[in-house]
Amino acid sequence: MRAGGRLDDFERLYQTTYTAVVRFLYRKVWDADRAEDLAQEVFMRLFQHRPEKPRAWVFAVAANLARDEARAAIRRRKHLTLLTNDPSPGPSRIQAADELVEHDEQLEAVHQALDALTPRDREVLLLWDGGLSYPEIAAQTGLAVGAVGTTLARARKRLVEAHDRQHAQDSHAAHS
Amino acid sequence: MPHIPEDELHAYLDQALSRSQCVEIERHLAHCPACQRRRDGIVALRDRTTALLATLSPARRIPPAYEVLEARARLVRSRRTRWYRAGWAAAVVAATGLGLAGLEWQRATAPTGAEVAALSDSAVSATPAVESPAVPVPEEVALAPRRPEPQRPSARETEREAVPSSDLAVADEVPEDSPAPPAVLEPVGVTLSSGVLSPSMMHFAPTGAWRTLSWDAARQARGQPVPRIRGLPVMEVQVSASQADSGAPTMIVAQQLESGQVIRTIEGPATDVSRLLAAQRTDSGSPWPTISDDAGISGREGSMTLRRGDRILAIQAPLPVDSLRAMIRRMNAMER
Numbered sequence: 145m146r147a148g149g150r151l152d153d154f155e156r157l158y159q160t161t162y163t164a165v166v167r168f169l170y171r172k173v174w175d176a177d178r179a180e181d182l183a184q185e186v187f188m189r190l191f192q193h194r195p196e197k198p199r200a201w202v203f204a205v206a207a208n209l210a211r212d213e214a215r216a217a218i219r220r221r222k223h224l225t226l227l228t229n230d231p232s233p234g235p236s237r238i239q240a241a242d243e244l245v246e247h248d249e250q251l252e253a254v255h256q257a258l259d260a261l262t263p264r265d266r267e268v269l270l271l272w273d274g275g276l277s278y279p280e281i282a283a284q285t286g287l288a289v290g291a292v293g294t295t296l297a298r299a300r301k302r303l304v305e306a307h308d309r310q311h312a313q314d315s316h317a318a319h320s
Numbered sequence: 321m322p323h324i325p326e327d328e329l330h331a332y333l334d335q336a337l338s339r340s341q342c343v344e345i346e347r348h349l350a351h352c353p354a355c356q357r358r359r360d361g362i363v364a365l366r367d368r369t370t371a372l373l374a375t376l377s378p379a380r381r382i383p384p385a386y387e388v389l390e391a392r393a394r395l396v397r398s399r400r401t402r403w404y405r406a407g408w409a410a411a412v413v414a415a416t417g418l419g420l421a422g423l424e425w426q427r428a429t430a431p432t433g434a435e436v437a438a439l440s441d442s443a444v445s446a447t448p449a450v451e452s453p454a455v456p457v458p459e460e461v462a463l464a465p466r467r468p469e470p471q472r473p474s475a476r477e478t479e480r481e482a483v484p485s486s487d488l489a490v491a492d493e494v495p496e497d498s499p500a501p502p503a504v505l506e507p508v509g510v511t512l513s514s515g516v517l518s519p520s521m522m523h524f525a526p527t528g529a530w531r532t533l534s535w536d537a538a539r540q541a542r543g544q545p546v547p548r549i550r551g552l553p554v555m556e557v558q559v560s561a562s563q564a565d566s567g568a569p570t571m572i573v574a575q576q577l578e579s580g581q582v583i584r585t586i587e588g589p590a591t592d593v594s595r596l597l598a599a600q601r602t603d604s605g606s607p608w609p610t611i612s613d614d615a616g617i618s619g620r621e622g623s624m625t626l627r628r629g630d631r632i633l634a635i636q637a638p639l640p641v642d643s644l645r646a647m648i649r650r651m652n653a654m655e656r
């Protein structure tokens with residue numbers, strides 16, 4: 145139903161944001177298929193709820209779904225450990241990432257650099273990369289708008305530093 | 321003016337500052353080589369971060385068509401509504417059950433007929449008059465022993481719940497005494513992959529001579545946009561080998577829905593398309609209602625046509641009637 149052209153806004157948002165949401169989710173669940181599934185779930189919920197600030201809403205729901213996904217993965221892992229009495233952590237995000245990037249050490253280095261950030265720095269960086277504005281990021285993370293720039297500055301610096309450190313270690317290991 | 325703080329430079333480059341703040345920063349930058357160097361460093365840092373993050377992107381895929389996702393959202397919503405209704409029915413049953421349980425207790429302690437009536441009345445009067453979210457009902461309450469004959473929500477409600485979802489027609493939402501279907505029909509209980517359509521819909525076999533064209537050839541042959549649903553992969557384009565008296569020959573574009581099922585767009589001279597559709601329709605006894613409106617759109621579940629002068633644009637897909645109608649309107653608008 146297209147009431148007063150409102151849904152056209154949602155359609156436009158879908159066309160312009162879907163890929164960014166998939167990317168945002170992918171960097172949290174590290175599984176392309178799962179990221180697509182979750183992104184579709186996000187937009188289906190968007191079409192059902194039709195919130196006032198849809199763009200920020202989309203990323204907030206995406207972050208929640210990704211968090212639920214991570215919790216479910218931890219539960220599954222615990223369950224598996226109990227079942228098999230296997231002290232090993234079982235299939236993990238890192239293992240999944242290994243599969244994903246086995247042909248690309250560069251990708252692995254970036255992945256680990258992102259993991260090295262604090263959750264808040266990572267969230268702010270990913271939201272910014274997803275296209276949210278400072279006020280939208282502030283609303284979602286609970287930061288003051290003025291603190292978003294500070295957090296982004298720190299996150300960018302740490303990401304690059306962690307990546308370079310990782311890269312240097314890999315190079316050293318390869319040559320030794 | 322003191323040097324510009326680093327976070328402000330980030331915010332400035334991220335275009336997160338007000339115009340007046342930008343002017344102030346630019347004025348300082350104009351004569352401060354130190355801040356210019358820091359700005360350039362931050363520009364490089366931003367670019368580097370963006371480039372690093374860009375490597376962490378899944379392979380690009382074609383997103384599902386907006387209409388498909390929206391149709392799925394509507395289906396989920398309508399199902400949820402049904403669950404709410406079912407939840408209310410359960411609440412009524414539970415309330416009545418509680419009333420009767422109380423009745424049993426009261427009977428043991430000298431009950432009167434008036435009290436019994438009051439109890440059961442109060443239980444029933446808890447029934448909401450309008451549709452509202454369901455009240456959670458603890459299982460043990462819902463399954464209270466000595467449950468009486470459950471309160472039936474209504475004849476219509478009962479009828480809806482009793483029909484298997486795969487057999488639900490759009491007419492389900494239309495009261496029998498309604499003179500005409502509403503402008504937009506909410507789909508009920510129809511899934512994208514359910515077998516709600518006749519087998520002929522799934523195996524589309526046009527009669528007559530047809531040529532299969534490549535996408536480029538189809539575009540050239542058409543000379544105007546090939547009718548299709550944007551955002552869905554095109555599987556096959558067929559064009560009628562017989563040249564129409566006027567205008568382009570009939571074209572059938574088959575595209576794949578995310579569920580794997582096929583959606584076909586047919587465009588051509590009215591007589592040819594009508595004949596084609598009639599040949600596909602072997603299920604004349606189907607219960608699906610036929611709808612039509614002033615805009616020249618008519619059809620039913622799984623099939624929708626739009627009359628455009630002496631030509632017809634048609635869509636066949638296992639989708640609810642309102643989704644098909646939205647698609648055909650949109651396609652018509654985009655072609656113009």
